[in-house]
Amino acid sequence: MVPWLSEHYGNPHSGHSLGVESHQAMGQAVCQIAQLLNAPVDSVVMTSGATESNNLAIRGMCLHPRQKRRHIVTVTTEHPAVLDVFADLQSSGFRVTHVPVQQSGSANAGIVDLQKLEEAIDDDTALVSVMWANNEIGAIAPMTEIAGLCHDRGALLHSDATQAVGRISVDMIDVDIDLLSATAHKLYGPKGTGLLIVGNSNRRVRLNPQIVGGGQQSGIRSGTMNPAGIIGMATAMQLCNDGMQVHNDRVAQLRDQIWNTLNSQIEGLQLNGPDFDRERRLPGNLNLALPAIEGQAWMSAVPEIAFSSGSACSAAHSAPSHVLTALGIDESRARRSARFGVGRFNQVQDIQTACEMLVDGHSKLLALAH
Ligand SMILES: Cc1ncc(COP(=O)(O)O)c(C=O)c1O
Incomplete structure (x- = not known):
């Protein structure tokens, strides 16, 4: 990261040679991130961390003008960066269901109850958000089954994969997730850099931008991008992936x-x-x-x-x-x-x-x- 904070300090959105140099190095890092997650390169949106990514994914999808469904589903053990967004959407008129997890004492304690999840999803469900791995108890969700349950009813699936990326295999094709959040500082990368994967090769996802301004990142997330942070995140992801x-x-x-x-x-x-x-x-x-x-x-x-x-x-x-x-x-x-x-x-x-x-x-x- 250090050279991109010192000698190669160009603004990656500027057309001069310093800017182009930054832009190219950052572009390579974004490609590396996309490859590691098996996601299309144009689906990667870089953010300030998982809190922002979760906000952009959930609010952005639910508040898109073409989104007509009004029910959203999540799980009781999610991080506040998901639960609080759901609470906010609930106060603006969305119907919210919190699905319980399996109870303490069972081998699967803390893992979402799939039967209850299936019962919760209906034809008005726009989005289901299930964290890939829990930050307090490490419970890993059966994401493949969950993706099937969502797509059968025409709902999209978001996963806060903050605790999973860099620790266990996360592959956007294998699991068919529509929106995926992660952050660099959980995988030995820098604080203040995160990502959101928007759509995969099976499905396009439309988001309403939550931060508007200069139109960077195709207008989905305006603001000057952070080459050092992004290069740091890509490198950290690669190191975590190796071995x-x-x-x-x-x-x-x-x-x-x-x-x-x-x-x-x-x-x-x-x-x-x-x-x-x-x-x-x-x-x-x-x-x-x-x-x-x-x-x-x-x-x-x-x-x-x-x-x-x-x-x-x-x-x-x-x-x-x-x-x-x-x-x-x-x-x-x-x-x-x-x-x-x-x-x-x-x-x-x-x-x-x-x-x-x-x-x-x-x-x-x-x-x-x-
Ligand atoms: C599961 C989960 N989601 C979201 C966050 C928030 O991430 P950030 O601090 O990058 O916004 C964290 C913790 O830091 C987390 O563990």
């Missing part, structure tokens, strides 16, 4: 190491979310409930370890995680929960050290409580 399976095997082993170590030393731990199985759960995700201590207190007792008691995005709210409560987990257990994300740069020794500190912090809190 993904090998990294996932390693990351899953490290995640299991955390669970097994903590479970052997803290009595009464409970696992939140689906079973550890590649089809059901992201390999690096762990979400667990302590028997007696709140996740927030555990975090404060072990500040050296970067884990969280909810999602980073909702950590500012004091309410228990809406994802955990949607699984039927009660408020007390939700508050006693903590989430760990293993990264591809973690080593066995890091995990061992982290577990020792976590067990130690937990013991101190227990001693204080008694």
